Amino acid sequence: MRRATVPLVLALALSSPVLAQETKPGAPAQKRGWFSRMLHPFASERLPEYADPNLKGLVLALELSPQPIKLSEVRQMDVKLTITNKAKRPITLDFPDAQRIEIYLRNSAEQVLTAWSDNHAFAQAAGTVLINPQEHIQYAETIATRELTPNKVFIGEVFFPKYPELRVRQKFLTAP
Numbered sequence: 001m002r003r004a005t006v007p008l009v010l011a012l013a014l015s016s017p018v019l020a021q022e023t024k025p026g027a028p029a030q031k032r033g034w035f036s037r038m039l040h041p042f043a044s045e046r047l048p049e050y051a052d053p054n055l056k057g058l059v060l061a062l063e064l065s066p067q068p069i070k071l072s073e074v075r076q077m078d079v080k081l082t083i084t085n086k087a088k089r090p091i092t093l094d095f096p097d098a099q100r101i102e103i104y105l106r107n108s109a110e111q112v113l114t115a116w117s118d119n120h121a122f123a124q125a126a127g128t129v130l131i132n133p134q135e136h137i138q139y140a141e142t143i144a145t146r147e148l149t150p151n152k153v154f155i156g157e158v159f160f161p162k163y164p165e166l167r168v169r170q171k172f173l174t175a176p
Contacts, residue, residue, distance in 0.1 A: 011070075026058070028085065039051065045086070047059065048060075048129040051165060052163070054091065054163060055163065055165060056086075056087060057085055057086045057087025057088075057089075057091060058085060059083070059084045059086050060082070060083055060084075060129070060158075060166060060167075060168040061081070061082040061168070062081055062156065062158055062168040063079075063080040063081075063082070064077060064078070064079055064080075064156045064170055065077070065078045066078075067073065067172060067173075068172065068173040068175040069145060069148070069173070070122075070143060070174075070176070071148060071149075071150050071175070071176065074145060075146070076142040076143060077105075077143055077156075078140070079103050080139070080140045080169070081158045082136050082137070083131065083137050083138075083166070084131075084135070084136040084141070085131040085134065085135055085136070086133075086134070089133060090130055090132050090133065091130075092128060092130050093130075093131070093160070093163065094130070094162070095128070095129070097122045097123065097124050097125065097126065097127075098122040098125060098127065099117060099161060100127075100129070100139065100160065101116075101139050101141070101158055101161075102116060102160070103115070103141060103156070103157070104155075104156075104157040105145075105148065105155070105156060105157075106154065106155040107152070108154070110155075113146075113147040114144055114147050119144070122161055124131065148174050149174065150174050150175060152173075152174055153173055154172055154174065155170070155171050155172075156169065156170050156171075156172060
């Protein structure tokens with residue numbers, strides 16, 4: 001009986017750090033180690049499906065801070081978008097002007113309260129972004145919170161105007 005429990009206890013002790021790791025929701029997943037692959041050999045990350053085949057392999061992650069937003073202390077909210085290329089080939093994104101992303105703050109009824117581009121001017125110069133495999137690009141911006149009211153749920157939405165399929169949303173709560 002003791003000989004059977006020793007390998008079981010050893011396996012549980014080795015696997016507990018793997019099972020106890022916390023990841024942020026929406027954060028890009030790291031490559032799995034050999035022990036994790038042994039325990040779950042057929043588990044794989046699901047990539048989003050896009051109608052445009054040129055976008056296949058792109059993963060978006062949105063981070064809004066601070067949480068919850070204290071409107072009495074904060075006039076602007078930090079918005080960080082991370083776009084990661086999980087494909088095995090480089091992905092090129094072409095843009096007609098200097099605007100890459102658009103940020104909306106919506107209420108729970110899906111009405112746009114604030115648009116980030118309303119306070120920005122963009123040059124009419126075309127641009128191209130190349131994302132190599134397993135690399136990411138971060139867009140860190142701020143948006144005004146003047147249209148928000150306390151103790152309600154709102155939605156932060158970030159998307160690429162040229163590529164409407166590349167869209168990510170996150171709900172957040174405001175505090176007084």
